[in-house]
Amino acid sequence: MALLQISEPGQISEPHHRNIAIGIDLGTTNSLVATVKSGIATVLKDYNDNELTPSVVHYAPNKTTVGYEALKFRTTDPKNTIVSVKRFMGQGVELSNKNPVQISSDILSHLKQTAIDNLGEEPIGAVITVPAYFDDNQRQATKQAAEIAGIKVLRLLNEPTAAAIAYGLENTESGTFLVYDLGGGTFDVSILSLNKGVFEVLAVNGDTHLGGDDFDRLIYDFIINKVGVNHINDVEEAALMIVSRNTKEALSINESTEVNFTLNNTPYSLEITQNDFWAISENLLNKTLTLVKKALRDAKLTIDDIKQVILVGGSTRMINLRTLLHDCFNRTPLTSLDPDTVVALGAAIQADNLAGNRVDDLLLLDVTPLSLGLETMGGLAQKIIPRNSTIPITRAQDFTTYKDGQTAMTIHILQGERELVDDCRSLAKFSLKSIPPMTAGAAKIRVTFQIDADGILSVSAVEQNTGVMSSIEVKPSFGLTPEQIASMLNESIKHAKDDIDTRLFNEAKIDAISLVETIEQAMKTDNELLTNNEEQQILLLIRQIKTQIEGINPKPILETDAPSPAAIIKQLSTRLNEVTSGFASKRMNKAIKAGLSGKNIEEV
Amino acid sequence: MWRKFHSLKFMNNLEQILKKNCFELFAIEPEFIIDTAILSSKLHQLQKEFHPDNTINNELSTNLVSAHINSCYTTLKNPLNRSIALLEVHGYPLDLAKDTQLPLEFLGEQMELHEQIDETNGNISALEELEQTINNKQKKLLDSLSDTFINKDFQEALNLTKQLGFYTRLLNSIADKIGE
Amino acid sequence: MAITLTTNAASRISTFIKNRGKGIGLRLGVKTTGCSGLAYKLEFVDSINSDDEVFESEGIQVIVDKKSLQYIDGTRLDYTREGLQEGFKFTNPNVKDECGCGESFTV
Numbered sequence: 055m056a057l058l059q060i061s062e063p064g065q066i067s068e069p070h071h072r073n074i075a076i077g078i079d080l081g082t083t084n085s086l087v088a089t090v091k092s093g094i095a096t097v098l099k100d101y102n103d104n105e106l107t108p109s110v111v112h113y114a115p116n117k118t119t120v121g122y123e124a125l126k127f128r129t130t131d132p133k134n135t136i137v138s139v140k141r142f143m144g145q146g147v148e149l150s151n152k153n154p155v156q157i158s159s160d161i162l163s164h165l166k167q168t169a170i171d172n173l174g175e176e177p178i179g180a181v182i183t184v185p186a187y188f189d190d191n192q193r194q195a196t197k198q199a200a201e202i203a204g205i206k207v208l209r210l211l212n213e214p215t216a217a218a219i220a221y222g223l224e225n226t227e228s229g230t231f232l233v234y235d236l237g238g239g240t241f242d243v244s245i246l247s248l249n250k251g252v253f254e255v256l257a258v259n260g261d262t263h264l265g266g267d268d269f270d271r272l273i274y275d276f277i278i279n280k281v282g283v284n285h286i287n288d289v290e291e292a293a294l295m296i297v298s299r300n301t302k303e304a305l306s307i308n309e310s311t312e313v314n315f316t317l318n319n320t321p322y323s324l325e326i327t328q329n330d331f332w333a334i335s336e337n338l339l340n341k342t343l344t345l346v347k348k349a350l351r352d353a354k355l356t357i358d359d360i361k362q363v364i365l366v367g368g369s370t371r372m373i374n375l376r377t378l379l380h381d382c383f384n385r386t387p388l389t390s391l392d393p394d395t396v397v398a399l400g401a402a403i404q405a406d407n408l409a410g411n412r413v414d415d416l417l418l419l420d421v422t423p424l425s426l427g428l429e430t431m432g433g434l435a436q437k438i439i440p441r442n443s444t445i446p447i448t449r450a451q452d453f454t455t456y457k458d459g460q461t462a463m464t465i466h467i468l469q470g471e472r473e474l475v476d477d478c479r480s481l482a483k484f485s486l487k488s489i490p491p492m493t494a495g496a497a498k499i500r501v502t503f504q505i506d507a508d509g510i511l512s513v514s515a516v517e518q519n520t521g522v523m524s525s526i527e528v529k530p531s532f533g534l535t536p537e538q539i540a541s542m543l544n545e546s547i548k549h550a551k552d553d554i555d556t557r558l559f560n561e562a563k564i565d566a567i568s569l570v571e572t573i574e575q576a577m578k579t580d581n582e583l584l585t586n587n588e589e590q591q592i593l594l595l596i597r598q599i600k601t602q603i604e605g606i607n608p609k610p611i612l613e614t615d616a617p618s619p620a621a622i623i624k625q626l627s628t629r630l631n632e633v634t635s636g637f638a639s640k641r642m643n644k645a646i647k648a649g650l651s652g653k654n655i656e657e658v
Numbered sequence: 659m660w661r662k663f664h665s666l667k668f669m670n671n672l673e674q675i676l677k678k679n680c681f682e683l684f685a686i687e688p689e690f691i692i693d694t695a696i697l698s699s700k701l702h703q704l705q706k707e708f709h710p711d712n713t714i715n716n717e718l719s720t721n722l723v724s725a726h727i728n729s730c731y732t733t734l735k736n737p738l739n740r741s742i743a744l745l746e747v748h749g750y751p752l753d754l755a756k757d758t759q760l761p762l763e764f765l766g767e768q769m770e771l772h773e774q775i776d777e778t779n780g781n782i783s784a785l786e787e788l789e790q791t792i793n794n795k796q797k798k799l800l801d802s803l804s805d806t807f808i809n810k811d812f813q814e815a816l817n818l819t820k821q822l823g824f825y826t827r828l829l830n831s832i833a834d835k836i837g838e
Numbered sequence: 839m840a841i842t843l844t845t846n847a848a849s850r851i852s853t854f855i856k857n858r859g860k861g862i863g864l865r866l867g868v869k870t871t872g873c874s875g876l877a878y879k880l881e882f883v884d885s886i887n888s889d890d891e892v893f894e895s896e897g898i899q900v901i902v903d904k905k906s907l908q909y910i911d912g913t914r915l916d917y918t919r920e921g922l923q924e925g926f927k928f929t930n931p932n933v934k935d936e937c938g939c940g941e942s943f944t945v
Binding site: 057058059060061062063064065091092093094098099100101168171172173174635638639 | 850851853854857858864865870878879880881882883884918920921922923924925926927928
Binding site: 209249252254348351404407408417418419443444445446447448449452471473504505506507 | 698701702705706709710711712721722724725726728729731732753833834836837
């Protein structure tokens with residue numbers, strides 16, 4: 055039985071249709087799932103009381119494990135233990151013969167199960183956070199991973215924006231804020247203005263391949279350099295990477311730390327100080343500051359315009375980083391919320407908002423991080439939507455043919471800031487065919503770029519004189535093909551959906567049986583309150599429900615379009631509830647007349 | 659529920675909005691001088707109603723409307739795009755890519771400025787200094803442009819807008835170089 | 839009779855109201871739901887209506903409208919943990935039958 059939470063006045067939805075939605079922070083190092091309960095955003099814990107789930111997946115021939123369980127294999131079976139998969143999202147690589155999308159979907163499935171265990175029911179959907187600087191490919195890949203995990207994506211939300219939501223609601227502040235988000239593998243800087251529940255992002259910048267992992271790597275290289283070892287095997291490397299991370303964490307608290315490890319069966323002990331760490335990490339830290347300056351420039355603001363600097367991401371615990379930021383902004387950054395959980399909490403608040411559970415207005419106006427455009431003559435990129443444009447957005451531009459009688463035009467879609475096509479990321483290519491032959495320059499081809507609220511692009515091209523049209527939803531070049539997604543979906547249906555279907559079927563069955571029994575009892579005692587027509591309808595529905603319950607066995611259905619047996623039963627039960635509502639209120643009135651107040655009550 | 663269900667009325671409303679020009683949509687007079695604070699608060703007001711986050715069902719159509727609103731916001735906020743939109747309202751459509759006829763004197767100055775950008779060799783402070791010079795020139799141009807619109811001299815406004823296009827391109831090019 | 843809260847429920851409600859930043863208590867109510875009868879609702883309260891009854895339990899104002907009260911008078915509200923789930927649970931002496939999920943009931 056699902057336990058109840060407190061709702062806002064007048065926001066109660068129908069019973070059995072509570073709009074519980076979750077927020078997921080799918081991080082490079084750790085992932086979290088959160089929801090809003092009785093008005094409070096809360097991180098959902100697993101059975102071992104952990105808030106964080108390491109974003110680690112271990113693949114054994116017959117078993118996939120995720121999180122702390124998988125982490126145990128990191129040193130014993132590093133080849134089949136995937137860490138930091140987020141760094142490979144939207145790229146054409148395979149890790150342990152698995153596509154990054156599939157690996158991420160395994161992490162998401164795990165989080166979804168944690169949510170179900172906490173909520174007692176399946177959430178209606180999720181807001182999943184992505185780095186603000188994720189490009190179109192990386193966003194699409196994340197969305198695909200969620201689809202494979204059977205999660206309805208209510209929105210992809212930029213991580214710094216999510217953090218600002220958590221902070222903004224906490225403090226109900228207004229002004230211009232800068233979010234400095236250094237995660238395990240990605241860096242974002244985002245400048246937002248907050249005003250009466252409106253979060254307007256002014257500019258973002260970042261690097262999707264710069265994060266805490268890189269600082270671990272610097273310490274690792276420092277150690278290797280210090281002891282002068284050339285050869286190191288897989289297992290030792292994995293172990294030393296863990297030592298390096300622990301060293302970084304120790305240096306986030308202490309001035310210096312002693313590092314102990316074994317290489318080639320030789321034990322070593324080293325002292326690493328804050329000064330050592332500063333010396334090796336200075337370049338990387340300054341690189342983040344350069345990106346901060348770029349964002350400020352784009353927002354046409356200076357450091358003095360920033361009211362507060364918000365720190366997000368576990369890596370912002372580094373002392374050297376905090377010192378640097380303090381000196382740069384001349385004030386102490388805001389760290390009152392846990393940098394590890396703040397993104398998930400913000401995502402949960404937005405999920406609750408999208409599920410329709412909030413009464414007050416919350417409006418997010420986010421931006422696209424990178425310019426979008428297309429290839430023009432001479433290998434040049436022409437921008438159609440400049441970076442930091444508020445999304446969703448539609449922008450159209452007219453092009454023409456350059457040869458007499460030209461009947462086709464190739465449209466090459468690009469993302470990035472550089473002038474040369476080769477320096478931008480190629481998102482997709484498609485052709486507008488059947489342009490009627492005209493003299494050069496006579497055709498008018500309108501190319502429309504649309505970015506939706508998830509930051510995902512679609513492009514269409516129309517020849518204006520004839521209406522010949524072609525369009526494309528830009529699919530990631532290195533993501534999965536529709537066939538691959540279909541086969542993975544089938545795979546996961548075979549393994550997991552079996553259980554889910556059975557559970558859903560059983561739940562629907564129990565509810566339906568109890569409903570039918572109640573009604574049958576009521577029909578016996580108060581038959582005179584029923585019209586003939588009502589009785590016929592009720593009996594028909596009861597018969598249909600019984601047939602569904604007895605006749606069908608809850609095997610997975612492979613055509614995803616067909617309603618599941620559980621859904622059919624639920625549908626019939628809803629219908630039965632509707633049909634009997636008149637009967638129900640008549641019975642209640644009768645009961646009241648008979649006993650309690652003698653007054654007629656309307657709907658309570 | 660504060661989220662809007664899609665009634666027929668709401669859908670009609672969406673259609674009306676897509677037909678409006680940017681000035682009509684933001685309910686501001688078709689003039690060159692605008693109050694950016696009003697623009698921003700009007701954006702918030704419109705998006706509270708039409709942003710796909712705030713509406714249930716039919717996300718596709720609200721996405722389009724919300725996109726149109728943002729598109730107009732981007733247009734109105736930027737002086738060059740605002741000027742082009744304003745010219746169109748007054749029946750003087752301008753295609754910057756095609757219509758590049760300008761006085762030789764102006765084009766000469768542009769070439770000189772481009773050369774100066776190249777001569778900085780990416781030196782940030784030199785670029786910033788140049789940026790300041792061009793900003794000042796642009797500011798003067800914006801003042802004249804504003805006057806021509808007030809005097810309803812749209813032909814002259816068209817000429818000045820073409821020039822503004824050149825300054826904008828120069829400034830973007832400098833910003834990109836500083837960014838690198 | 840009255841509506842009562844367990845200490846645990848009261849302390850949670852007080853936290854939730856404090857976090858919300860406003861509110862004078864907790865509203866318990868029922869709403870009709872087809873033939874499975876009635877379903878509970880729990881809401882924050884910003885204002886008291888003329889047909890409301892107000893109880894006090896464990897320092898929390900519990901508000902119930904008169905119509906709902908007939909079905910839930912004598913209820914004890916607890917905040918409990920079952921497995922990983924946490925939330926409020928009704929113990930209602932008027933209930934004859936409950937649906938499988940405990941959200942709706944008949945009297």
